[in-house]
Amino acid sequence: MAATADSLAPVSNLPPPMREYLIHFAQVHETFRKPELESLAKLFNIDYEILQYSEKSPFARIALKSNEAAKTLISRSILSKAIYELWGTGTTYDEVHTSVKSRTSHLWHLYKTCSFKFGFESFNGMRTESYKKKLIESFSYVGFDGPIRMKNPDELFVIMEDYEATSMVDLERFAALNIDEKAEAPSRNPTHLDEPHQIYFTRFIGKSSRAIIETYDLKKRNYIGTTSMDAELSLVTANMAHVGPGKLAYDPFVGTGSFAVACAHFGAVTFGSDIDGRMIRGTKSGKSLRSNFEQYKIMDRYGDMFVSDLTNSPLGRFGATAEGGKKRSEQIFDAIICDPPYGVREGLKVLGSRDPSRPKVPTIIDGVAQHTLKDFVPPKRPYSFDKMLNDIMNFASTHLVPNGRLCIWLPTADEDFNEFSVPAHRNLKLESICVQNFNKWSRRLLTYTRYEVDQDQPVVDEEVLPDATEETLDTAKARLARTADALNPFRRKYFEGFKTPPSED
Amino acid sequence: MKLLTANFISCAVKACKSSSLSFPLHFKDAELASKSVPYNPLLLSNLLPRLDWPALVTSSKELGFTLPDTKPELPRLSATAAAAATTTSDGDMNMDSGVGEEDEKTLRMLHKVLMETEVVEGKMSKNNL
Known part of the structure; x- marks a missing residue:
């Protein structure tokens, strides 16, 4: 069956009702993040499948049935920041563009006239402001003609970059680079920075309760x-x-x-x-x-x-029995x-x-x-x-x-x-x-x-307390x-x- | 202490555990205070099966409230609605409880007795002499 007008073609082979989302976690209390999410899914009775998760990364991919489910699931979360519709992903920007074009070109008209904003998130890495702008502009083929609004846009699109953990040497180099940037040094080619190992292009769906x-x-x-x-x-x-x-x-x-x-x-x-x-x-x-x-x-x-x-x-209701001699x-x-x-x-x-x-x-x-x-x-x-x-x-x-x-x-x-x-x-x-x-x-x-x-059965486990x-x-x-x-x-x-x-x- | 709490507790003295007098405890010299709390039919629907009705009728009577002798039967409000319901800091919960007028009246009374009334001073004892 062909994808309906407003649904995404899946990145991986998901069964038809499931759609792919990206959760942006806070990089704290890592062992609590997945249990919290699972607990909330159970509380709200939401079907989900975790497609990609690592304690080393704030980005996780998850399959859910609808935007509504995504919004509800994340609404009470403390250890995540937000949930996004995943438009495309890849290890290079070329791959991301290919992925976005093949999955979402039928959706672009929906966002043609609304106000919008592009955001940028990097984990363990850095980009200069001018390079971020360049990367954002590389998505111009989606053809959004609406006004760009930095505050309360109708739609928020976010580019997310996940870098492998970098060494101290790298971090110092980044810091030095940032200072140069502030002093408005002549434009440099930032491609000498380590490249992210995974890039995502996403549309914002819902915010968590982290605030x-x-x-x-x-x-x-x-x-x-x-x-x-x-x-x-x-x-x-x-x-x-x-x-x-x-x-x-x-x-x-x-x-x-x-x-x-x-x-x-x-x-x-x-x-x-x-x-x-x-x-x-x-x-x-x-x-x-x-x-x-x-x-x-x-x-x-x-x-x-x-x-x-x-x-x-x-x-407790001690010593008391209800009618019929049953314990209360x-x-x-x-x-x-x-x-x-x-x-x-x-x-x-x-x-x-x-x-x-x-x-x-x-x-x-x-x-x-x-x-x-x-x-x-x-x-x-x-x-x-x-x-x-x-x-x-x-x-x-x-x-x-x-x-x-x-x-x-x-x-x-x-x-x-x-x-x-x-x-x-x-x-x-x-x-x-x-x-x-x-x-x-x-x-x-x-x-x-x-x-x-x-x-009836007591737990059979010798570790159990008497x-x-x-x-x-x-x-x-x-x-x-x-x-x-x-x-x-x-x-x-x-x-x-x-x-x-x-x-x- | 709320009447809700009084319905959950017994005399905590170990030796009294087997005594049928240890539940419910009876209020004495109770000084009441009341304050308005948003009406929450979902909470009441969840509470109803957990209440010991005869004990609640007894404690309510002691404090001057009259409840029906038999526990009202109410349709259970859905837990999914509970999970999805928004928590506002004020205002009654906006939710169709789907109950008749008579039951609605009982629910309002229960709300007053369980959630809005508090015993601020007083004693509790095992017999009502």
Whole structure:
């Protein structure tokens, strides 16, 4: 079948409804880019096929069914900049021109009279302004007669060049060249620059949400803490968790509310809790989690924030049975997202007495039971990181609605990478793992989907943590006797400076 | 605290877990505040299946709102529409919920009770004595 009047002839052999697009990614958080895109495609129920993708390049080719699908897919993306219709590509400009002519000549009349603009993007390379102009003019055969408008043109066409990574020597040479250019040196032949290894000619289709990173920039946020997740990764996490209008999200370690704000931005009514009530109550000057919601004018999506830890969470319908003796459903949230405490800045703690054998007697001072006071700080006991992961997985399994998502951030010492066991739960399907590398340690964003129905088979994997069970008093005592370091291997390695232990001879 | 939240929580004391009194908790000396929030039928349609209706009727009554004894049946609004719906910072969600007049009235009431009413001061307890 011949291509219809407004569709492109495919560059590669795509089945008829699919058309080729180019995504311009930001060259940051590379391992998060594809999972974010895949997550959004699933959220919007968009058919796609990734045709070309490399973590080394900001340009990726993707097949989609329509411009509408392309616009929708990119609209919420944080790690991409924009999506374009791919008109032609090649390793040289001759190839690009051939490609553009053979694929799009039947489309040129559509843009004959509209206002337009040509843009130019290079990755890892540079062109002088005068040479860019020359390259743009080499496309004049498309015959656009409309006015050229630098601001708000009807159509934006962009030439994109992707260069192989260049050496420092090259970069210095480019820099020197740029200075010459400013001094209006006699025109030089810039072809002595390395040539791009891939060139694309594209028409702009839709913009991403990347600009909102600035809106939620921590530097401009009313209330933040020492461990606030930056705006960019908070928003990416919200995308991974499929939050959206009409949905409920919950962060059990809400802190100053980085995730809560990101979830609310995308339309979800957001709940949060923290063992440390200061974040929720806020400071004397009125800075609080709530004031962050007010700052961003998203109060209509502020659910509730409360003081609690995961082992003593009030979320649930305990002890209650609905008519017919059936247990009441506790499936409440569409998304649970969290960055649990690593136990480095603050030791890992949960509510409870350090010595579980001590009888529970309320402390009474001046005839007032202290735990009834508003500023009562309840006793806390040390908690192990593994146990905490277990509790999170179990909580997600019971509190997520079918197909709800769990996003959890976890730290790892790099040398431990091989030992890093991905937490698993029979009711949670692992969707993706994204890695953010720091010097000597890294953290991972794990995304899970709650299966529609409970799975019978426990996960068969020896790496899996044992099922959380109520501990006997003796084992609890033995565990509590251990130090914070023993309970948390990551904390220990952090303070040892991630040194490799001396090998035993 | 919103009534929505009250419908999700029980007494967190471990020993109370098995007690049938731990859900729902009852408000005492509640001081209410209300503020206008954009009407969101999509949210309400998603919330409805997750609510424990008898508990909500009980808590609402305690705070002076009357809800029908049986949970209203409403067509589920589409999730695709949810994903595609734009998030505006104000204004009601512009979306055809496709419900009758009577159900629309119930939805508006639910919106008021769940989203617009907040208990700003008060206690929660396991029995309503």
